[in-house]
Amino acid sequence: MTTVRVVVGGAVFDRGRLLAARRSAPPELAGRWELPGGKLEPGETPREALVRELREELGIEVEPLERIAGEWPLRPPYVLQVWTARLLAGEPRPLEDHDELRWLTPDRIGEVDWLEQDRPAVAEAARMLAAQTGAQTGAEPR
Ligand SMILES: Nc1nc2c([nH]c(=O)n2[C@H]2C[C@H](O)[C@@H](COP(=O)(O)OP(=O)(O)OP(=O)(O)O)O2)c(=O)[nH]1
Numbered sequence: 465m466t467t468v469r470v471v472v473g474g475a476v477f478d479r480g481r482l483l484a485a486r487r488s489a490p491p492e493l494a495g496r497w498e499l500p501g502g503k504l505e506p507g508e509t510p511r512e513a514l515v516r517e518l519r520e521e522l523g524i525e526v527e528p529l530e531r532i533a534g535e536w537p538l539r540p541p542y543v544l545q546v547w548t549a550r551l552l553a554g555e556p557r558p559l560e561d562h563d564e565l566r567w568l569t570p571d572r573i574g575e576v577d578w579l580e581q582d583r584p585a586v587a588e589a590a591r592m593l594a595a596q597t598g599a600q601t602g603a604e605p606r
Contacts, residue, residue: 468542469541470503470510470545471503471542471543472514472517472544472547473498473499473501473585474499474528474546474547475547475586476526477529477548478567480569480596481567482569482570482573482593483556483566484566485521485558485564486558486564487579488558488561489561496578496579497566497577497582499585499586499589500521501517502520502561511547514526514528515528518549521559522558523557524551524555525553526549527550529547529549530548531547533588536585537581538581546589570593570597570600570601571602573586573587573590
């Protein structure tokens with residue numbers, strides 16, 4: 465029996481915008497956009513892992529808020545879980561794993577090439593953000 469391993473992604477919100485990160489590695493994912501985060505280490509909760517990963521990868525401090533319902537399969541044994549988070553301190557910089565960062569308002573969420581497995585969570589994050597700010601989302605079903 466294989467135990468599922470969790471990758472936690474952060475939908476980081478700040479001033480009505482969502483943070484998108486472009487992966488620089490591995491080659492099959494490089495150039496695609498994701499919600500920054502990473503694998504849980506033994507004994508960590510998803511919230512703890514998210515705080516640690518975003519500190520390491522982007523140099524920011526975040527407060528995880530709530531989990532976005534759902535779980536998306538990645539390469540076995542990994543699954544993606546996503547939490548919304550509030551930027552507490554720092555200006556995100558692509559310190560590792562990424563080569564570009566972008567803050568997107570909900571109407572511009574479709575402007576970057578998100579990894580397929582991230583799209584449902586990104587769409588939900590954009591809806592949550594739009595509901596908070598009264599903005600339009602660019603991720604409505606067509
Ligand atoms: N962080 C993150 N990884 C994602 C997302 N979507 C997605 O398919 N992945 C994949 C890419 C990687 O194969 C895996 C996460 O690995 P990672 O490289 O970000 O995690 P990590 O920092 O803990 O990795 P490691 O160097 O310790 O191996 O999940 C996403 O939205 N965020």
